[in-house]
Amino acid sequence: MENKHTFAICAYKESSFLEECIKSLKNQSIESEIFIITSTPNSYIDRTAEKYGIPVYVNTGEAGIVQDWNFAYKKAQTEFVTITHQDDVYFEKYAEHVVREFEKSSKPLIFFTDYAEMRNGEKVTDNRLLRIKRLLLLPLKVKVFRKSRFVRRRILSLGSPICCPSVAFAKKNLPETVFKPGFASDEDWEAWEYISRFKGEFIYDKEILVGHRIHEESETSKILGNNARNKEDYTMFCKFWPKPIAKILARWYAESEKSNELS
Template identity: 35%
Template sequence: MSEALHSFVVPAYGHSPHLRACLDSLRAQSLPSRLHLATSTPHDGLAEIAREYGATLTVHAPNAGIGRDWNRALAQADTPWVTIAHQDDVYLPEFTRRTLAAAAARPDAALLFTGYAELLGDSGAVRDATAMLRIKRVLLELAFLGRDAIARPGAKLRALRFGCPIPCPSVTLARGATPPRFREDLRVNLDWDAWVRRAREPGAFVYIREQLMLHRIHPGSETSAGVRDGVRAAEDRMMFDALWPLPIAGALARVYRLSYQNDA
């Protein structure tokens, strides 16, 4: 039954050493989901991995960045709910069950997301109390005010005005009549931009506070690369400029940059 409701789509980029760990976690869910792999950078063995895990595999071209990869991956799903599972991350066994239960409780949901912790490289160490994680949890509580869901545009935007506390790998989207799309000219904040656009549309944001997935932090991630080469700082400033008067936007961008540089 759950396989008709929910899909995981995995944008497989390059030859990630963590892909199997991600797929193992998806296959170990207490409720099964459909599983799709999509890639613009195929490699020997990827088709065999897809067959091993019972996933469909779609190869697309050209390799035009993370936004294109996410959009092409989303296009593979045909279920009402879809999660973009990042290939380096791990999903705890109750992720799908708790997400679908929350979706059933809020038929107007447009976006659901769970709590998460960070998985450090290949060490297996987990951390859940960094400065950035604390800031994100405070921002979410200020927006949700103890509730599990918010539906007014002002409340949804309040969650996003001081940064992007909604963890992209934990997000499950309602496909609806018009499936969500990400901007393909952004490298880091394409999720923040998408959530802002979603916030202005009908539909509730649902917050599942349990830590139900682990987001891997490693030097090869796109987020880490974006911090190093300045792309994240530029895209953060772009988002703050769209949400605040320019003097406030500049101050917020500086504070935000210091916090993630300390945690990167």
């Protein structure tokens, strides 16, 4: 059977977690296409890719997280694609759920799942931040709300509870470019806000199917460390709220995201 789903791994420099990520993709219950894209080609990425028989594509255009994500998105030739983060792991049934849920939907836009945090080798399934995100996503457990632009925009107006590495895209129902340059940390939130305007379904799978790694070298941890994220949060809240309310929400959001830091 022809594969309908692709894992497009975005590799950067020499991540010690890349091989673990690849193993999790190879161990899925159904087979997907897998390739690596990078704008920082090196022998480590090449050796790791060769070991697992995975092609590598080099983004020779403008470098950056958003640019790499868009390059990976365009390279995928299947109906469905997951922009795979090199540090994260995907549990055995992830791809199976992607294909099953997309095929059941009349017009899917994105699929995403609940997730666990991977901290110092431990799988964390419950903490304050995870509980808040699950609470925000609660309405999308009701299937009738999957098509509601009002509901998903109200959810996004309070932050971005969608786990970025867990997102799969139904390419036929989306534009050729879904990420916009300009943000360093909220590029995913901006993409969900953009996609939320389209007719179609936001499919939320309540099963924990992704392990999102929190570690000192992650881009999110670096950004949170120098508080660069707060200005971007404010900009995003302004897409939904008057400026005075957006300022209050941005301060609250910064406090809630502190659990992303390693202590």
